[in-house]
Amino acid sequence: MLMPTTVSAITSQSTRVACASCALQTHCFTQRLDTEVLDVIEKSISTRRVARGTYAYRLCEPFNALYFIHQGFFKNVVLNEDGQEFITGFPMPGDVLGLDGCADGYYRSQSIALQDSTLCEISFETLNDLSFNYPPMQQILHRIMSREISRNQKSMLMLGNLPAEERLLAFLQELSQQFAMRGMSTNDFDLPMSRDDIAGYLGLKMETVSRAFTKLHTVGLIHVHRRRVRIDAVSTA
Amino acid sequence: MLMPTTVSAITSQSTRVACASCALQTHCFTQRLDTEVLDVIEKSISTRRVARGTYAYRLCEPFNALYFIHQGFFKNVVLNEDGQEFITGFPMPGDVLGLDGCADGYYRSQSIALQDSTLCEISFETLNDLSFNYPPMQQILHRIMSREISRNQKSMLMLGNLPAEERLLAFLQELSQQFAMRGMSTNDFDLPMSRDDIAGYLGLKMETVSRAFTKLHTVGLIHVHRRRVRIDAVSTA
DNA sequence: CGCGAAGTTGATTACTATCAATCTGAGTGG
């Protein structure tokens, strides 16, 4: 029987386990987790609510857990010396937060909730135990991290080569694909992030993003009103 | 006794082991590897030469090993649908090649030698065995991958925000730092890559890179002649 | 010496950032 995924229900054990296993399987759909492993996860996982505008984790905080997103959207931010912020991604349900903290034991970026959200927290210690007792788990973790690496590389490609309008369209199509993987509406959706956030992600300025939206709308590739977007273009990817 | 690291010497076991352990320790300098682990590595590692201009691994090839660079420089390339290439990094001795292949079992990028180079190859199978029998190993791998993630994020920040000249200077300083970590000359060195490669990495065109070099030279921040570079600027990072 | 690849320089065009004004819609309180 499916549990409703309302906020009040997320504290129940079954949903908590469902969240973590679902998250892991989102990334590694070729594998199914043993019930034995699910038991371990069940004992060690904890949920956490993150209000809109607050942090899942902050820069320089000690790293001691990974977070699987249950509900809501986030933005990952890195800061340069001047305090100027640059957005490296918009993780969504099923994604993992905090992978970059693994390297040196503290976070090199921070993650902010774009909506009221809920996370499933698995301590790094638990993950190590899991990997030790259940070898496939380490492969799963490697895959998750590897996927993050190739996703970032793809973003870099987009940033470096495409003009503003194509860059925005590519972004919208990428978003649409991610929605599709999660069974959400793919061609007609609300953007969870502001124009400024999109600009920060695409390496553009807010005004340029706004103009690009208008242009794509005008030529008929998309329909857009504020944060509501409908994609009419056929994906070229 | 130190073995000379000439090309003719790399086939000896001791040097081969030294290469892998050194590479691992470059990434995880807080940890020292057990002699027991070194034995396992010694048995399973193999060396491979890669001539200038040839591939360490190619796009879409099946993933079955990681490569530690022993000698030489490489460029990592991702291609978009149009076949346009974009360079995501310039790995050097001690760095690991092929991390992105882990996700789906085949490479999503390719790596080309900029000089005649030598690699140490460890099969993924061996790595899994190692992780299983020697738990700290998996933490080491996580760190290596995590480091790759945060390095890519840093690159994205640079790409998105800085004007051409600052971008080039930041690139040179990053390169200098990496040389420093390897005990190589930090302020006076030969670039292993062409102007076009730098342009591909920085998201610029070759001509723009060339102009930026000239400008930095003119204002006295660096001295440059062809691929020879001397950095006179004090790093701001 | 001549050739070709890599690099430099110049003139022009195209694009994005910047600065500034305006618009829109959600939330607030009278």
Added chain:
DNA sequence: CCACTCAGATTGATAGTAATCAACTTCGCG
């Protein structure tokens, strides 16, 4: 219910930066 407010978004004019196209230079090499 309506005016008020304010953050987010849009639009316009202009300046600044990088891309493009093209000519030329430098250097290594047979």
